[in-house]
Amino acid sequence: xxxxxxxxxxxxxxxxxxxxxxxxxxxxxxxxxxxxxxxxxxxxxxxxxxxxxxxxxxxxxxxxxxxxxxxxxxxxxxxxxxxxxxxxxxxxxxxxxxxxxxxxxxxxxxxxxxxxxxxxxxxxxxxxxxxxxxxxxxxxxxxxxxxxxxxxxxxxxxxxxxxxxxxxxxxxxxxxxxxxxxxxxxxxxxxxxxxxxxxxxxxxxxxxxxxxxxxxxxxxxxxxxxxxxxxxxxxxxxxxxxxxxxxxxxxxxxxxxxxxxxxxxxxxxxxxxxxxxxxxxxxxxxxxxxxxxxxxxxxxxxxxxxxxxxxxxxxxxxxxxxxxxxxxxxxxxxxxxxxxxxxxxxxxxxxxxxxxxxxxxxxxxxxxxxxxxxxxxxxxxxxxxxxxxxxxxxxxxxxxxxxxxxxxxxxxxxxxxxxxxxxxxxxxxxxxxxxxxxxxxxxxx
Amino acid sequence: xxxxxxxxxxxxxxxxxxxxxxxxxxxxxxxxxxxxxxxxxxxxxxxxxxxxxxxxxxxxxxxxxxxxxxxxxxxxxxxxxxxxxxxxxxxxxxxxxxxxxxxxxxxxxxxxxxxxxxxxxxxxxxxxxxxxxxxxxxxxxxxxxxxxxxxxxxxxxxxxxxxxxxxxxxxxxxxxxxxxxxxxxxxxxxxxxxxxxxxxxxxxxxxxxxxxxxxxxxxxxxxxxxxxxxxxxxxxxxxxxxxxxxxxxxxxxxxxxxxxxxxxxxxxxxxxxxxxxxxxxxxxxxxxxxxxxxxxxxxxxxxxxxxx
Numbered sequence: 001x002x003x004x005x006x007x008x009x010x011x012x013x014x015x016x017x018x019x020x021x022x023x024x025x026x027x028x029x030x031x032x033x034x035x036x037x038x039x040x041x042x043x044x045x046x047x048x049x050x051x052x053x054x055x056x057x058x059x060x061x062x063x064x065x066x067x068x069x070x071x072x073x074x075x076x077x078x079x080x081x082x083x084x085x086x087x088x089x090x091x092x093x094x095x096x097x098x099x100x101x102x103x104x105x106x107x108x109x110x111x112x113x114x115x116x117x118x119x120x121x122x123x124x125x126x127x128x129x130x131x132x133x134x135x136x137x138x139x140x141x142x143x144x145x146x147x148x149x150x151x152x153x154x155x156x157x158x159x160x161x162x163x164x165x166x167x168x169x170x171x172x173x174x175x176x177x178x179x180x181x182x183x184x185x186x187x188x189x190x191x192x193x194x195x196x197x198x199x200x201x202x203x204x205x206x207x208x209x210x211x212x213x214x215x216x217x218x219x220x221x222x223x224x225x226x227x228x229x230x231x232x233x234x235x236x237x238x239x240x241x242x243x244x245x246x247x248x249x250x251x252x253x254x255x256x257x258x259x260x261x262x263x264x265x266x267x268x269x270x271x272x273x274x275x276x277x278x279x280x281x282x283x284x285x286x287x288x289x290x291x292x293x294x295x296x297x298x299x300x301x302x303x304x305x306x307x308x309x310x311x312x313x314x315x316x317x318x319x320x321x322x323x324x325x326x327x328x329x330x331x332x333x334x335x336x337x338x339x340x341x342x343x344x345x346x347x348x349x350x351x352x353x354x355x356x357x358x359x360x361x362x363x364x365x366x367x368x369x370x371x372x373x374x375x376x377x378x379x380x381x382x383x384x385x386x387x388x389x390x391x392x393x394x395x396x397x398x399x400x401x402x403x404x405x406x407x408x409x410x411x412x413x414x415x416x417x418x419x420x421x422x423x424x425x426x427x428x429x430x431x432x433x434x435x436x437x438x439x440x441x442x443x444x445x
Numbered sequence: 446x447x448x449x450x451x452x453x454x455x456x457x458x459x460x461x462x463x464x465x466x467x468x469x470x471x472x473x474x475x476x477x478x479x480x481x482x483x484x485x486x487x488x489x490x491x492x493x494x495x496x497x498x499x500x501x502x503x504x505x506x507x508x509x510x511x512x513x514x515x516x517x518x519x520x521x522x523x524x525x526x527x528x529x530x531x532x533x534x535x536x537x538x539x540x541x542x543x544x545x546x547x548x549x550x551x552x553x554x555x556x557x558x559x560x561x562x563x564x565x566x567x568x569x570x571x572x573x574x575x576x577x578x579x580x581x582x583x584x585x586x587x588x589x590x591x592x593x594x595x596x597x598x599x600x601x602x603x604x605x606x607x608x609x610x611x612x613x614x615x616x617x618x619x620x621x622x623x624x625x626x627x628x629x630x631x632x633x634x635x636x637x638x639x640x641x642x643x644x645x646x647x648x649x650x651x652x653x654x655x656x657x658x659x660x661x662x663x664x665x666x667x668x669x670x671x672x673x674x675x676x677x678x679x680x681x682x683x684x685x686x687x688x689x690x691x692x693x694x695x696x697x698x699x700x701x702x703x704x705x706x707x708x709x710x711x712x713x714x715x716x717x718x719x720x721x722x723x724x725x726x727x728x729x730x731x732x733x734x735x736x737x738x739x740x741x742x743x744x745x746x747x748x749x750x751x752x753x
Contacts, residue, residue, distance in 0.1 A: 380656055
């Protein structure tokens, strides 16, 4: 591109305190809780009953409905309970609780799948239970399936990991570079994609070097160092910064010939195809200002947050505990909440870092807009929300291009009036979605 | 374990606050304030103190009377007071400062809803109000450093090839008549650089505003560069362009809008200076463009990345 416009981004303090901490196997949790909604699509359906014995990697819930994904036992033991649980955010979801027998016995009949062509490859990815491990939790097979309908020119392997503190993907690239490489080669081989780009922020030089060494003689794979800015890993931002392409409203990224897939997801699908062991564990960064000695832990999925926190030394009583990073993660009140497939970090913050900021009046400084990666007119969105007439409000919000908001939270981060700008945008998006859904229903009658 | 806090993302913040922004503006105005004392004597200090104290006091009184939370701590009233003082000449008696400050804070700012809600810049509106209501503001006062007896701002005699004007160096250092804060270009530029370094403002508005006046003067005078530079240095252009046209609240919030706003300010300033009865047009131009701000924002609205 001749006139490549710069996407606005922020220099947020990295705090990658665990960048050099290789993942450590966590001690066995007493039990694991596997919620059925660990993927972005439809809930999975339990296929075991209370009292059943399960091995590590055994299927416990099958894929059900659109964009769903199977779930496997992450420890060996007895199915203790299949009942609804309440998760952070107030959502109630069915979950399977497995009492750990401490043996971590793998299924003796487990074997690697045969993968010789695209169909077998996609079936294997589907069976592996791998979803977007960076946080999106979209089933990887559903994403890769686009190769059947679109001319895919590039697969972008997302190793940006732009959120502060988190080094889960980073350590995956360094400590499991062979698995990442294997996954990349599998996609190359079966999906017939001419170019695979592994995009990594340049604060992870060791990962860039290691993968660069592996692929130095492969013209089909490029290691792309990215500037270390937030939100570099957001798909619209990453796509633009690497390829100069922009997904237009209503378009799918695959229509542009590009797929973006998280680097840990790539490694995990390779692990399944290599060994037959589906997604049952993951690397979780445990850090935050209340943690004295931050760590990366290799954690069975379903392990309660409290168990992770008991594995690290605390500096003080935490005032806030987050699942995910400090920009996008959500605060939890119940420490029994499990680590799910997309959980890349558990952060504990000291009391003084936990108090909600007191918002003051907007001074129209425009920092939210100047720092918005997509250049949304955020001040106008706020003003539009004051329009009383719902039709007029919806029309104005649509006209402003609200749906392009990537929800990166840069606006709230920079606001000198400390206003919850992102929350306001989300509220506007919720309104618009509900309004459009109601209109559609009305039109359908 | 004690009760855990729950709040919406993000959970970290840049640490920037409105009062930090306003504090930076005050710091950026300090060189000009110090220069005003050097150039116009202790009377400047009295003006500055009178305006700042009465602005903050008015905001406190209004908040109390209206039963609102006190917003004096955000320092925006102090900024308004300081800016107003720098826009007055030493001829202005203290009681007029108090009246002007009350007008700025109570009528222009608080009555419209307080910080962030005012339509026009309080300091500018108050200056224009005082210009119309009291004769002492216009014309300016004589600089104590020079032995010139004239208290007029050079703008009154400024014309292409005009004689009897201060030298360019005198103008740059502020050794001529005018309001106390506007004359010393050097001090204002130091403040400008500070604001840029602290990322309080971006350079577009001041550069485009001053640039527009400069280009207009250049073209109007048949490319008399000295005259164009005099247009930039004389009067309140730099003070207005750096500190008042960049006011967040009353200028467009988007960059494209801000550029349109600055061009408008420059054009109106030059037209008033050259073709109207008032020698100075900076305040009027900013005031007028403040009113156009909502329209400019509408005109310059652009689609986000990815379209609508």
